[in-house]
Amino acid sequence: MRPEANIVVLGAGIIGISTALELQKRGFAVLVIDRDPVGIGTSSGNAGGFAFSDIEPLATPGIIRKAPKWLLDPLGPLSIPPRYAFRIAPWMMRFWRASWRDRSAASAVAQAALMAHSRAALERQISDVEGEDLIERQGQLNLYEGAAAFRRSKPLWEAREAHGIPFAHLTSPEAIAEIQPGLDSRFTHAAFSPTWMNTVDPRRWLCRLAHRFEARGGQIMRGEVQTITPISSGIRLIVSEGAVEASRVIISAGAWSHHLARQLGHRIPLETERGYNTTLPAGAFDLRTFLTFGAHGFVVSPINGGIRVGGAVELGGLDLPPNYRRAEMLLTKARSFLPGLKTEGGTQWMGYRPSLPDSLPVIDRAPGLPQVIYAFGHGHLGLTQSAGTAELVADLVMEQTPAINLTPLAATRF
Structure with missing residues (x-):
């Protein structure tokens, strides 16, 4: 039929x-x-x-200078498996040209x-x-470790402001805790996106x-x-x-x-960004807003009463087997950043993001x-x-x- x-x-x-x-x-x-x-x-x-x-x-601009580090750190926020590096080279050349100012x-x-x-x-x-x-309409926090990291993000927020994207800067752990308690004190600055x-x-x-x-x-x-x-x-x-x-x-x-x-x-x-995450059950953490740890390439989000810890970019195509050490690494970082996080009972996952x-x-x-x-x-x-x-x-x-x-x-x- x-x-x-x-x-x-x-x-x-x-x-x-x-x-x-x-x-x-x-x-x-x-x-x-x-x-x-x-x-x-x-x-x-x-x-x-x-x-x-x-x-x-x-x-x-400047991101291509980090390429050698991607190859050397298989668990970094943006990585390329060494056995895939030759195959992805033409895509990387276009990526390099796209990074020009x-x-x-x-x-x-x-x-x-x-x-x-x-x-x-x-x-x-x-x-x-x-x-x-x-x-859910609970906003999002972009979190920064120290004033220097926060200052380096200034061009990003200026660009968003130019396009009418609302946000508020927070410059103390106390101000951050009013929106999301339970974060490690290393996060001294943040930007909150209320919409x-x-x-x-x-x-x-x-x-x-x-x-x-x-x-x-x-x-x-x-x-x-x-x-x-x-x-x-x-x-x-x-x-x-x-x-x-x-x-x-x-x-x-x-x-x-x-x-x-x-x-x-x-x-x-088109290439494939392989993303990893771990979904933890209800009660893992009192998460009140979507959290973005930009310098570390991952987020923590509310999912069905539990939380999902995931992100990072692995440019590895469709055929290589998953490297779930990346999901484990993200969960380890999340435990450090959210001291009260319960990491038991999680489910790991990997997905393919189509990227140009x-x-x-x-x-x-x-x-x-x-x-x-x-x-x-x-x-x-x-x-x-x-x-x-x-x-x-x-x-x-x-x-x-x-x-x-x-x-x-x-x-x-x-």
Whole structure:
């Protein structure tokens, strides 16, 4: 049996499901295809934060000088496994170019525009799926060890202020403790972002969207795409379950998206940020806001009454086995930073974040193939930008002017 649909969305993660839901709202019959069930992949295991204030790209001026340290410290906040270093070299060259001051600044401007649009789109999405019960609005603390570290962060906060992102600086442990007690006294300075939001559980949030999509007549099919071929009426897919045809296809398959794009003749320089975390049960710590330890590359977030300790970036592709020592290292640091933290009973996890060299996603029609739209490469910001991406993709499908300038997100920019 061949499912009928105007549009097929490849990928049942947060970008794919959000996009399918938005297209459905605009009157299209939509079929989502993924090899895994909803809620299995990276979209279900992230920290749950809608990081609209994070407009700075990973590629910033001077960061490439740290590359030798990445290779020497396999447990550092940003690492490259030595056996993967040669393979990732072309991507690193593009990353180095993206870190030049002119391009890094341009990426931040584009990111800020996408973030502002995504924040407004998320509020519309929350209302549409009656999802306020899965959202927490408790703010976020960026924490610094000493005045010198705090001063070094000044350009970051100046950039956020220029883009209208609200925050308040805290310059004593006592002021910090009023928002989040129980932190080690080494954290003397902080910045509090009061409008920060997070979901109580990214898996539950994704499943809420998927259930609404299906309840409104949408279809989700398990299957692995084997071939994708343009035809006169649109696109023909050979899936493990049979053949599927559609007038349009949206490729939003996360870290696997570039393999599908390559079948269409497009080489997108997508790499994989492998993120690690440990989720601790309820009662592990009295967490009152989302905590970011930027200098150490990890966060502590509330998840279903417990807490999730995770982050860091390991550029290691899809095939290397997980290195759960990274999750253990993050938990050890968290225990030091939160002296009352109970670390027993945790569950470890690793996920694949699809990352492009300039920290921006591709949201664009496929070059020469207007019936295919790319929506992938969001790095660790997929949850954050999912609702905004969905609206932009729907604008492209309907040939409407998108809400923001998509030129910086073009598939051909590399």
